[in-house]
Amino acid sequence: MSTLTEAPPPLASAAPAKKPPRRRGRLTPYWLLLPGILWLVVFFALPMVYQASTSVQTGSLEEGYKVTWHLATYWDALAEYWPQFLRSVLYAAAATVLCLLLGYPLAYLIAFRAGRWRNLIMILVIAPFFTSFLIRTLAWKTILADNSPVVHTLNTLHVLDLTSALGWTAGDRVLATPLAVVCGLTYNFLPFMILPLYTSLERIDGRLHEAAGDLYARPWTTFRKVTFPLSMPGVVSGTLLTFIPAAGDYVNAELLGSTDTRMIGNVIQTQFLRILDYPTAAALSFILMAAILAMVTLYIRRSGTEDLV
Amino acid sequence: MTTTDNSGDVRLSGIGKTYGSFTAVHPLDLTVPQGSFFALLGASGCGKTTTLRMIAGLEEPTQGTVHLGDQDVTHLPPYKRPVNTVFQSYALFPHLDIFENVAFGLRRRGIKSVKKQVEEMLELVQLGEQARKKPHQLSGGQQQRVAVARALINHPKVLLLDEPLGALDLKLRRQMQLELKRIQTEVGITFVHVTHDQEEAMTMADTVAVMNAGRVEQLGSPADLYENPGTTFVANFLGTSNLIEAEVDSTSGDDLVLKAGGGKLVLPRARCSAPATAGGKVLVGVRPEKISLTHADDAGEIPEGRNRLTGKIADASFIGVSTQYVVESPVCDELAVYVQNVERDGRLVPGADVVLHWSPAHTFGLDAAQDIDAGVETLEEEAA
Numbered sequence: 161m162s163t164l165t166e167a168p169p170p171l172a173s174a175a176p177a178k179k180p181p182r183r184r185g186r187l188t189p190y191w192l193l194l195p196g197i198l199w200l201v202v203f204f205a206l207p208m209v210y211q212a213s214t215s216v217q218t219g220s221l222e223e224g225y226k227v228t229w230h231l232a233t234y235w236d237a238l239a240e241y242w243p244q245f246l247r248s249v250l251y252a253a254a255a256t257v258l259c260l261l262l263g264y265p266l267a268y269l270i271a272f273r274a275g276r277w278r279n280l281i282m283i284l285v286i287a288p289f290f291t292s293f294l295i296r297t298l299a300w301k302t303i304l305a306d307n308s309p310v311v312h313t314l315n316t317l318h319v320l321d322l323t324s325a326l327g328w329t330a331g332d333r334v335l336a337t338p339l340a341v342v343c344g345l346t347y348n349f350l351p352f353m354i355l356p357l358y359t360s361l362e363r364i365d366g367r368l369h370e371a372a373g374d375l376y377a378r379p380w381t382t383f384r385k386v387t388f389p390l391s392m393p394g395v396v397s398g399t400l401l402t403f404i405p406a407a408g409d410y411v412n413a414e415l416l417g418s419t420d421t422r423m424i425g426n427v428i429q430t431q432f433l434r435i436l437d438y439p440t441a442a443a444l445s446f447i448l449m450a451a452i453l454a455m456v457t458l459y460i461r462r463s464g465t466e467d468l469v
Numbered sequence: 470m471t472t473t474d475n476s477g478d479v480r481l482s483g484i485g486k487t488y489g490s491f492t493a494v495h496p497l498d499l500t501v502p503q504g505s506f507f508a509l510l511g512a513s514g515c516g517k518t519t520t521l522r523m524i525a526g527l528e529e530p531t532q533g534t535v536h537l538g539d540q541d542v543t544h545l546p547p548y549k550r551p552v553n554t555v556f557q558s559y560a561l562f563p564h565l566d567i568f569e570n571v572a573f574g575l576r577r578r579g580i581k582s583v584k585k586q587v588e589e590m591l592e593l594v595q596l597g598e599q600a601r602k603k604p605h606q607l608s609g610g611q612q613q614r615v616a617v618a619r620a621l622i623n624h625p626k627v628l629l630l631d632e633p634l635g636a637l638d639l640k641l642r643r644q645m646q647l648e649l650k651r652i653q654t655e656v657g658i659t660f661v662h663v664t665h666d667q668e669e670a671m672t673m674a675d676t677v678a679v680m681n682a683g684r685v686e687q688l689g690s691p692a693d694l695y696e697n698p699g700t701t702f703v704a705n706f707l708g709t710s711n712l713i714e715a716e717v718d719s720t721s722g723d724d725l726v727l728k729a730g731g732g733k734l735v736l737p738r739a740r741c742s743a744p745a746t747a748g749g750k751v752l753v754g755v756r757p758e759k760i761s762l763t764h765a766d767d768a769g770e771i772p773e774g775r776n777r778l779t780g781k782i783a784d785a786s787f788i789g790v791s792t793q794y795v796v797e798s799p800v801c802d803e804l805a806v807y808v809q810n811v812e813r814d815g816r817l818v819p820g821a822d823v824v825l826h827w828s829p830a831h832t833f834g835l836d837a838a839q840d841i842d843a844g845v846e847t848l849e850e851e852a853a
Contacts (some may be wrong), residue, residue: 365560368562370556371562374553374554374620375553376550377548377573381577385573399796
């Protein structure tokens with residue numbers, strides 16, 4: 161017992177001396193966030209509210225528009241323009257799939273095989289951004305023109321007979337057909353597919369490929385079981401970055417398509433700028449946004465990327 | 470395991486690897502017998518990992534052949550070789566859970582019912598509870614055991630280990646060394662282990678090949694390498710050696726008599742790996758723990774027939790089981806001496822004049838044409 165009495169004083173006596181944590185600097189992160197938040201409020205939140213209110217207004221250009229909570233505009237817009245909605249989704253989906261098929265091998269090449277050419281190829285991927293979107297799309301008009309070498313070759317090889325039978329092209333023309341619009345969309349959004357794919361492929365540890373080979377996986381099996389699953393974050397973000405802007409795009413359909421290939425973006429543009437029917441245009445915008453949001457949510461749930469590292 | 474079974478032999482014949490003008494591995498012949506625990510030991514960049522990767526098939530040899538048992542596997546891709554590798558920092562598949570990581574090899578070979586085997590293997594490495602976790606949820610030691618399980622479940626003819634314990638802290642490393650040794654004894658598979666840690670190699674392996682600059686310097690059992698190093702690199706890389714430059718004075722029977730400084734040292738001819746002719750130079754080596762230290766006042770009590778050197782203690786550090794002295798001597802600036810702390814002589818403090826003495830049987834002789842400091846670990850290498 162005597163040893164206990166000689167024990168050092170309990171540690172508790174030292175506790176009150178502990179200083180409270182310093183408070184200064186706690187608000188700094190919020191101050192730093194402020195400019196960004198302000199920007200979003202002014203240029204994103206406020207226009208959204210404004211658009212939402214426009215979509216439930218009635219009236220005319222001469223008499224002015226008033227908020228009357230006329231929700232039927234949504235229903236009418238959907239009933240009238242559902243074919244353009246469907247077409248947008250189809251074209252965007254086709255372009256996304258094409259981008260994935262074209263972009264994946266290229267991203268794979270850059271990430272694993274390019275060696276010292278890596279930076280050069282990356283610059284080539286990004287290079288188109290140095291010229292205007294519009295100019296590049298106009299260039300495709302020349303590429304796909306009726307008397308262009310490309311179309312001539314496709315005609316000679318009877319490829320256009322096949323695509324016309326499928327309804328992708330019309331006769332011996334490529335311009336002003338669905339194929340032309342999808343080609344334009346694919347071209348314009350390809351870098352948005354390649355960059356995220358490259359980023360996620362490049363992060364994969366090369367030793368995982370060796371480990372798979374060491375564990376009896378042939379190269380193709382290694383790709384299916386290791387490389388591709390690990391690149392899923394890139395696949396998901398690449399497809400989203402391609403599909404979302406492609407679904408709302410109107411430039412490609414405007415320049416490369418015809419009245420039969422009008423996408424919902426073209427309709428919204430016409431409603432806003434030519435017919436000046438603001439409520440319908442705003443309603444269409446919101447429907448498009450909601451549709452994309454729903455599809456994206458479903459897609460992310462299905463692909464289960466939250467499981468990936 | 471029968472001794473006649475040689476399907477797990479690894480035979481490297483004249484195998485070499487060059488990258489452009491750089492030779493990573495000079496043509497080397499090596500046979501690892503079935504069921505042995507073989508270590509390739511060397512500093513980083515010595516070619517040990519390249520050698521291992523050539524056995525695994527991850528690196529194509531520039532010349533020579535690799536045989537596993539009687540099968541020539543030189544040009545087989547890794548997925549067709551009956552060997553498995555435990556990679557440095559493990560290379561576990563981050564998107565698969567522990568169970569699927571371990572089952573990976575079985576599934577690739579088309580085995581359908583893997584559950585029982587995987588569970589047994591996870592029991593062997595004591596990870597039964599973790600089967601459904603992802604690799605990043607495990608500690609380093611656990612990940613290491615998964616890597617071993619993932620390789621062993623395929624019953625490879627040879628298991629290759631590439632610095633498997635490098636990422637673990639010291640205590641865990643000791644534990645895993647014993648664990649790996651236990652597993653190897655249990656499964657009887659040939660293990661080829663690459664490491665830069667000489668203690669690890671000596672603890673675990675039956676046979677150690679010391680590699681330096683793309684060549685095997687010496688091959689033997691840990692005790693043999695330690696007691697009879699053949700080169701200055703081996704003498705310095707495995708433990709510590711005191712190397713003294715000496716001149717051959719004469720021969721007497723089976724011994725060589727050498728002149729070093731003013732004194733004479735005796736070296737059994739059999740323990741001298743250098744050609745020794747009278748007047749020629751040799752390096753005389755002795756391990757620090759073989760040397761006894763006696764205060765100069767008691768020099769008369771030292772038995773006859775022992776090699777002696779005089780010196781002055783420059784530094785002494787007490788480390789519990791022993792005291793490590795650094796002694797300045799006319800023949801060598803820094804002689805290391807480890808003395809067991811049995812009966813400490815209070816006079817052996819820095820500044821004291823002492824006589825170092827050891828049995829001639831503990832002396833070894835090396836070719837003096839080599840770099841005397843080869844294989845001495847520098848601080849930068851230690852940090853790397």
